[in-house]
Amino acid sequence: MQWADTGWINILFVLVLITAMLTMILTNIKRSKASREGLYIRRIAGLNAIDEAIGRSTEMGKPVLMVPGIGGLNAISVQALNIFAYVTRTAARFANPIRLCCADAAVYTVAQEIISDVYNKEGLADRYDQDSVRFVSDRQFAFAAGVSGIILREQTAATFFLGEFFAESLIFAETANSIGAIQVASSTETTQTPFFIAACDYVLIGDEFYAASAYLSREPVLVGSLVGQDIGKILIAGYVLLGVAFNSAQQFERTTDPDTQTSRPLKSDERLMYMIFNPDPNRGKPKEEEEK
Amino acid sequence: MNFLIAQAPATPPLNFWNGDNATAGLWIKIIIGLVLGFALMIGLLFAPTRMRRPIVVTFTFLAGLFWMVQWLWPRAGEGVTEPTNATEGVALWLKDALPVVTDFANILTAFLLGLGIYSLVSIHGKRLIKKQTDWVFSGILLLSIVIMMIFGYADWLTRLGEGAAKVELVPGFWNRGRDLLFDGMLQQMDAAMFSLIAFFILSAAYRAFRIRSIESTILLSTALIVMISIMGAIVFMLDSAAAPVSNNLKLSEIAGWITGSLQTPAIRAINFGVGVGALAMGIRLWLSLDRGGVSG
Known part of the structure; x- marks a missing residue:
């Protein structure tokens, strides 16, 4: 049996960690619900810039581009889609076109559901374009070429690169930069964060990415x-x-x-x-x- | 998904979840599985709207619970096939259930990939039929999909059939065609895209390293030190000049201190934050606490 050796200490550590986290999360959700002003979250410039970016693309009449990385369906892409739901909601209110490009079929299917749901909830189902959520390719550089093509052809005014990015990050960021798009980016890969910092206007670093949905929605459960x-x-x-x-x-x-x-x-x-x-x-x- | 698939053994041993090929028992299991699957789908389709969230929440929780238990439960010893106690019984059941659960993931992935291809064909098909801007590229894409499918499938058939060994020695038309399309074109185009990064790095670095503020000056200085520290001849000259004064002033020492004491801790701190964030996000998803875009 596994607990005959000292390996169980690691398991115990993780169990204690998960239990402690769970307790903290549930306690603070209760606190947040009870508090009138809501719990304090520090200012995150990258997230404040989302509205500014959408506003700019509305003024220019150009689409907003969103890419949830090239990873599979996991916590990272789900978090990216949560943020994109907020972006889409704001864009839908201003009748701004959106483009959401996916490299994974599972992420694509979930994204399609979320985006159509956002339009329905806003009562703007007629504004939803089925082709706005696209599966481009599951090959890294074919995806990079496809998304770069969309950026250049459609002259996107605002781009959001949030999720798991690898070598293609700089291709996206530089292409969008070359057409003067306002860019908000975040990669959970520390090797790609410097590229985004060099080429994008706003970057969410590390766990700021996971704070985004709470920061944007101020929902007591998330905060x-x-x-x-x-x-x-x-x-x-x-x-x-x-x-x-x-x-x-x-x-x-x-x-x-x-x-x-x-x-x-x-x-x-x-x-x-x-x-x-x-x-x-x-x-x-x-x-x-x-x-x- | 890939993580789940990677965990499945190649050929699972016979157990409750599978059966011998072409036996009545296996057929009965397949039919029961199909009936249950269809019943589940129909049940989900006709479930009242208010019931959908509890169903999704229950499924999410059970799926998460399986992986938690699978990871935390003690494993049965090597070669143990018959349980001697309840703990081993659960361990063996989990071992048998693992390939079944990963198969579910495989089937789901296959369906989803089909939806992805449908999206591609639908967008580019419409553009081609309506002759919208750049319809030629859409035509090339659709043609490429069809050609690649034909050559890929024919190649797979010949390599898997009786003449497989012969194909390895003398590739035929389909094999050569597939190699030309895949290795000769697709891989080369991938490499071309990848090599573009070198030029993009140059333009991004130029913008980032321009001295505009104190931060960019610090960035430029540290980057210069680290870059120069990997140029052997220059390091030798500067280190020789600094050695009589102090070893700490050697370029290699300064660069080592920057990477070891500044860069590595910063990267670890970011990874630490990302890890905890992912864990909290995972818990929120597992317990369906997040009513945002995904589960709202």
Whole structure:
């Protein structure tokens, strides 16, 4: 059984983490619902710029382009689609055309449902164009070529690149930049964030991306969960600091070397933190027994 | 989805969820599965609107619960086929159910891909028929889809059939055609798109590194130090000049400090935030707490 070795500590850690996060999220949702002014969220420039970008494209009469990355249907693309639902709602009110390009068939299907739902809820079903949500290609660079083509042909005035982006990020950002489109971008891949920072007007960095739906909607459930998530983050940071303290303290600890019978400092793989996260059922057993 | 597919073993052993080929038992299971599937679909179609959300919430929760339990539940030992206790019984059931659940994901992906292709054909077909702007490109796209499908399928058939080994030695018309289309054209066009990034990096870097503010000056200086630190000859000269004064002033040391002490912690901090954000988002989705665009 798995819990015969020390590997269960990792599982326990994750269970404690998930339970703590869940408790924080649920408690703060309750707090947020009870609070009249709502819980505080700091200003995020990239999200404030969404309305500005849509307003600009309305003035110019050009479409708004949205790309939820090239990843599959996961938490990242779902979050991107949540933000796009907000963008579409605002664009629909101003009768602004939208283009949502997908590289994954599952994301495409969900996106189509969400966008049509947004138009229906706004009572603007007649303004919904089925072709506004498109599946372009599931090949990375074919998708990059397809989206770049749409940007150039339709001269999109505002572009939103939010989700999982890889090498194609700069192709999109530079193409949109070349036609003077206002750009809001975010990639959960840290390797692509610098490219977006260099080429886009506004960039959501790291967890700002996950704060977007709460920030935009101010819905108590989302705001509460965001605050709970931040408290959870502080808790994890506390865990990390505890680990650092343990590891640092053990740097001064000495042990007797079994071969030379002399005192020496602990090796890195003899420290508590290493042993917790690298379970070895044979650790500590005499070598002969290990061989058996 | 790919993550789910990757976890499935290639040929699952016989269990409650499958059966021997061409046996009555397997047919009965297929028919029961089909009937249940259709009943479920019809039930969902005719379910009252107010019931749809509870159904979606229940399905989402159960699906999430399966993966949570699958990951957290202790595994049965190697070679154990008969459970000796309840824990092992659940572990074996989960092991058997895993390929079934991943098959569900495969089937769903296949359907969704069909919808994706329908979207492509519909948009470009309309453009072609109505002869809208750039209809020629739409025509080329549709033609490419058809040609690639024909050559791809014919190639697959010949490589999989009895003469497969022969095809490896002397490729035929369909195999050569497929290689030309896939390796000779598609891959090359992919590479061409990829190589464009080099030029885009240049123009983006030019804009980002222009000295306009304190931040961009800091960015420019650090970027210069790191860039120069990977030019061997210059590093040798500058390090030799700095060595008599202090080892800490060596270019390689400064660049190492920037990447090790500034860049790496910053990247880890961002990844940490993204990880926690994804975890919270996952919990919200699992428990259907998020009533935004997706589950609203």
